[in-house]
Amino acid sequence: MISAEDISANRYIPKLPAVPFEVDEDEGIAVKVEGDRILEVNGIPISDLSVDDVARILNRVDCGTVTLKLVPSDLLSASSSAVSHIYLRAQHDYNGRDDIRHPCPEVALSFSKGDILELLVCNDDHWWQARRIGSGAFAHCEDNRS
Template sequence: MPLSRKVSQGVTFKVEAGELVIARILHGGIIDQQGLLHVGDVIKEVNGRDVSQDPRVLLEELQAASGIVVLKILPSYHETIPPRQVFFKCLYDYDPASDTLIPCKEAGLRFETGDILQIVNQDDINWWQVCIYKAKRN
């Protein structure tokens, strides 16, 4: 089972086959806004330190950084398909704070019955990213 970690800039990574791989990028986060990193990219070094075998080195370097962070990455090559616009209407209320199964409550989105959500990322079949398109009117 791959090891998974979250970094506050909105990226989750995993160790897979001895390499540190970007597993997910949170829509709207710093990493997503910059557009420089992509799911599947392999992080080789951070500020000259090898991170491929130990994700704790990445966390240490990012926490210690007080300015520019230099990453050496092996980019993933995949064809970019334009996202389709998908919306849905909520049939029940949801609060991530009370969900015992969500691994990162800060990334969860609270919504109410009648809200309309827009799916903004479906890269992970088990964890879609959405935003509230239109909140229900009282």
């Protein structure tokens, strides 16, 4: 009850510093977009480093300047789209909702013999992510042991 009163009285809202009226446009601030890949931090290649090692590099920065070398996500997606697609023709009917081995049967893709499936993710030993061609863009997990 007390916490509800505190919340309604705005006692837990953080106090933010005032926004500066003038902002220096030459700060060189860049925004890292989700999906961007970081190649270097302050000139140090990080592709073989752990997250902890990268954190140590960032903690050693004393002048407040961090330089990142990034590969933008749009370049990564363009290069990954050049990967050849894998298509399969179903050799039997499959009803994913009735498969007791399926980890999430409510989103399973069902298909009939002769349907064309495009494999999207094949990195699991037991399940593939696929979509049925010609029936929308929904992706589902499929049992690859069938």
